[in-house]
Amino acid sequence: MTTGTPPTPRTTITPHARQLPPFWLPLLAGLPLAVCLVLMAAPSLGHGVATASRTVFLMAFVLWAIPLTLVQRRLWMRGTRLWVVVPTLLAATYLMTLVARVLNIGLQVAIAGPLPPDFSWWLVLRGIEGTWLTLIAFCAIHAVVNYYAALKQEQAQRLEAQSLARDAELRALRYQLQPHFLFNTLNAISALVAEQKGPEARQMLARLGDFLRATLDLGHAHEVSLAEELALTDAYLEIEKARLGDRLQLKWRVGPGLLGARVPYLLLQPLVENAIRHGIAPRRGSGRLEIEITGEAALHVRISNDLPAGTDLVSGTGGGRTEAVGLRNVGERLSRLYPAACDLHAGVRDDGRYHVAVSLPLRLDSGARA
Amino acid sequence: MIRVAVVDDEPLARSGVIARLSACEDLVLAGEYADGPSALAGLAAQPADLAFIDVQMPGMNGLDVLAALAPAHRPLAILLTAHDSFALRAFALNTVDYLLKPVDDIRFAEALHRARQLLAWRRRDHGDAPEPQRPDAWLMRFSVRIGRRAVFIPAADVQWIEADGDYATLHVGARTYIVREPLHRLATRLDPAQFLRVHRSAIVDLAQVAELQPLTNRDAMLRLQDGTPLRVSRTYIDALLARLHDAGTPPR
Numbered sequence: 228m229t230t231g232t233p234p235t236p237r238t239t240i241t242p243h244a245r246q247l248p249p250f251w252l253p254l255l256a257g258l259p260l261a262v263c264l265v266l267m268a269a270p271s272l273g274h275g276v277a278t279a280s281r282t283v284f285l286m287a288f289v290l291w292a293i294p295l296t297l298v299q300r301r302l303w304m305r306g307t308r309l310w311v312v313v314p315t316l317l318a319a320t321y322l323m324t325l326v327a328r329v330l331n332i333g334l335q336v337a338i339a340g341p342l343p344p345d346f347s348w349w350l351v352l353r354g355i356e357g358t359w360l361t362l363i364a365f366c367a368i369h370a371v372v373n374y375y376a377a378l379k380q381e382q383a384q385r386l387e388a389q390s391l392a393r394d395a396e397l398r399a400l401r402y403q404l405q406p407h408f409l410f411n412t413l414n415a416i417s418a419l420v421a422e423q424k425g426p427e428a429r430q431m432l433a434r435l436g437d438f439l440r441a442t443l444d445l446g447h448a449h450e451v452s453l454a455e456e457l458a459l460t461d462a463y464l465e466i467e468k469a470r471l472g473d474r475l476q477l478k479w480r481v482g483p484g485l486l487g488a489r490v491p492y493l494l495l496q497p498l499v500e501n502a503i504r505h506g507i508a509p510r511r512g513s514g515r516l517e518i519e520i521t522g523e524a525a526l527h528v529r530i531s532n533d534l535p536a537g538t539d540l541v542s543g544t545g546g547g548r549t550e551a552v553g554l555r556n557v558g559e560r561l562s563r564l565y566p567a568a569c570d571l572h573a574g575v576r577d578d579g580r581y582h583v584a585v586s587l588p589l590r591l592d593s594g595a596r597a
Numbered sequence: 598m599i600r601v602a603v604v605d606d607e608p609l610a611r612s613g614v615i616a617r618l619s620a621c622e623d624l625v626l627a628g629e630y631a632d633g634p635s636a637l638a639g640l641a642a643q644p645a646d647l648a649f650i651d652v653q654m655p656g657m658n659g660l661d662v663l664a665a666l667a668p669a670h671r672p673l674a675i676l677l678t679a680h681d682s683f684a685l686r687a688f689a690l691n692t693v694d695y696l697l698k699p700v701d702d703i704r705f706a707e708a709l710h711r712a713r714q715l716l717a718w719r720r721r722d723h724g725d726a727p728e729p730q731r732p733d734a735w736l737m738r739f740s741v742r743i744g745r746r747a748v749f750i751p752a753a754d755v756q757w758i759e760a761d762g763d764y765a766t767l768h769v770g771a772r773t774y775i776v777r778e779p780l781h782r783l784a785t786r787l788d789p790a791q792f793l794r795v796h797r798s799a800i801v802d803l804a805q806v807a808e809l810q811p812l813t814n815r816d817a818m819l820r821l822q823d824g825t826p827l828r829v830s831r832t833y834i835d836a837l838l839a840r841l842h843d844a845g846t847p848p849r
Contacts, residue, residue: 426702429699429700429701429702430701430702430703430762432699433697433699433700433701433702433704434701435699436697436698436699437697440680440697440814441814443680444812444813444814452810452812454810454811454812454817454818454826455812455813455818457818457826457828458812458816458818458828461826461827461828462828465798473761479824479825479826480823480824480825481820481824481825481826482824483807483808483820484808486808486810486818486820486826487810519824
C-alpha cells in the first residue's frame with residue numbers, strides 16, 4: 228500500500244567533516260584578553276613613551292589576532308596533528324611579537340630621538356614575553372572554542388542518528404499492519420463479482436478507494452491529528468459495514484475538544500480491525516463494538532467488543548496469534564513514541580466482552596480547540 | 598435530451614461511465630474520446646451539454662481540454678480523477694462536480710443530478726423549460742415499521758441519518774430506526790433549514806454539530822454533541838460552513 232522506496236534521510240552526515248564555529252566567535256572570546264591589556268597598561272598611562280608603546284602592544288594584539296585566527300582555523304580544518312599545530316603556532320606568535328617589538332622601537336625613535344649609543348639589538352629580544360604570552364593565550368582560547376563547537380556538532384549528530392533509527396523502527400512496525408486487510412477486502416469484492424452483485428462490488432471498491440486514499444493522504448507522519456485517524460478508521464469501518472451489514476452495531480463516543488489531539492498514525496484502525504475480525508465477524512448474530520475516546524490529563528481510548536460464542540474467556544484469545552501481533556505492534560509503537568508515558572491493557576473483563584484500553588499523553592494542535 | 602460526451606484514455610473507464618449512463622433515459626451519448634486532441638475536435642464539431650472528463654490523461658490533461666475549448670462549446674464538466682491534485686482551477690471551467698476513481702454509484706448519481714439541475718436552470722433562463730420540481734412540503738416525520746407496527750418519528754428528533762444500502766438508518770438518541778428510502782432521496786426531501794448532507798453516507802441535523810476539524814486532504818471531521826464523529830467530504834464542506842456560520846440567525 229505504501230510505496231516501497233525507503234525514505235531518504237534529510238541531511239547527509241559525513242563522519243569526519245569538521246565544522247567551524249563562526250569567525251567572530253574566537254575573536255569575541257579573545258576580547259577579555261584585550262581588556263586585560265588595557266587594564267595592565269592603565270598605571271603607566273600619561274608617561275609619554277610608555278603610553279605609545281602600550282598602545283602599539285594593544286594594536287599589535289588586536290591586529291595580529293585576525294591573521295592568527297585565520298591560520299589556526301586553517302590548521303583546524305585540515306585536522307593537523309597537535310604536535311605540528313603547537314610549534315607552528317608558537318613560532319607564528321613569536322614572529323608576530325618580534326615584528327610588534329621592532330615597530331615599537333621604531334616608534335620610540337620617532338618620538339624620543341635616535342637610539343642611545345649603547346643600544347644593543349639583543350635588547351629587542353628581551354621583554355617581549357608579555358605580548359607573546361597574550362597571543363599564546365589567545366590561541367588557547369581559540370582551540371577551546373573549536374573543541375567546544377566540535378563537541379556540540381557531535382551531540383547533534385548523535386541525536387539525529389537516534390531519531391533516524393527510531394524513525395526506521397516505527398516505519399518497520401507500521402508496514403506490518405496493512406496488507407492482510409487489503410487482500411481480505413479484494414477477496415470480498417471478488418466474491419461479490421462472482422455472485423453477480425455488481426452494485427455491491429462497486430460500492431465496496433469505492434470504499435476501498437477511499438480508505439487507500441486516506442492512508443496515502445497522510446504521507447509518512449508518525450503522528451496525526453485524532454480527526455485524521457478517525458477519518459481513516461471510519462473509511463475502514465465503511466468497508467466492514469458493507470461486509471457485515473447490521474451484524475455490526477457500532478457506538479462511538481468522542482469527548483469534546485479532542486479532534487486536534489496528536490495520536491500515532493494507525494492507532495485506532497488496527498485495534499478496531501482486531502475487534503471486528505476476532506470479535507464481531509465470527510459471531511452468528513450481531514455484535515456490539517464501542518469506541519470511546521476521552522481526554523482529561525491524558526488521552527484515553529477504550530475499545531470493547533462482543534466475542535464469538537465459545538471463546539476461551541481465561542486467555543481471551545478469540546483469534547490467536549494474529550491478534551497478538553496487531554496489539555503488540557500498537558503497544559511497541561506507543562512505547563517508542565511516548566516512553567514511560569503510555570499504557571495499553573487488553574483482555575476479557577467480567578462482562579464477557581473484550582476490552583482494549585490505551586492511554587497516551589494528551590497534546591493538542593495549536594488552535595485545535597474551536 | 599442531454600447530450601453527454603465521455604473523455605478518458607482508458608477504454609474500461611469509458612465503458613464504465615457509459616454503462617452507468619445507459620440507465621438514464623434523458624441522456625444521449627454525443628461522443629466518446631480517448632485523448633485530449635480528439636476530444637477538442639469532436640466537441641467543437643459535435644457539441645455536448647455535459648462531459649465526463651478524466652483529469653490525468655497523457656499529453657493533454659482534462660483541464661487543458663476544457664480550457665482550450667471556446668466558451669460556447671465548453672460543456673458542463675464532471676471530472677474523473679484517481680487522486681485529486683488539481684485544486685481550484687477546475688471551478689473556473691464549468692465544472693459541476695468531480696468523481697474519484699473507483700467511481701461510487703451514489704456519487705455518480707449525485708453528480709448527474711447536479712448537472713441536470715444546472716442544465717434545467719439554464720434552459721429556464723432561456724424560457725424553454727418548465728420550473729424544476731420542488732417538494733410542496735418538507736418531510737416532517739418518518740414512518741418506520743417495527744414488525745407489523747408503524748411508528749412515526751418526528752424529523753425534529755433525528756440527530757443524524759446514515760446510509761445503509763437502499764435504506765437509511767435514523768439515529769434518535771441511543772436508538773436507531775431503519776427507513777426504506779435511500780439516503781440520496783431523503784436528502785432532497787428533508788428541510789434544508791434543519792438537515793444537511795455531509796458525506797455520501799450521512800445527513801446531519803445542523804443543531805447537533807459540536808465541532809469541526811479540517812483534514813489535510815481538504816475533507817473534514819465533525820463531532821456531534823453525542824460524541825459521534827462523522828466525515829465531511831469536501832463536496833459538501835462549503836455548504837456546511839456557510840450554514841454553520843449563519844446559524845446564529847433564527848429560521849424564518
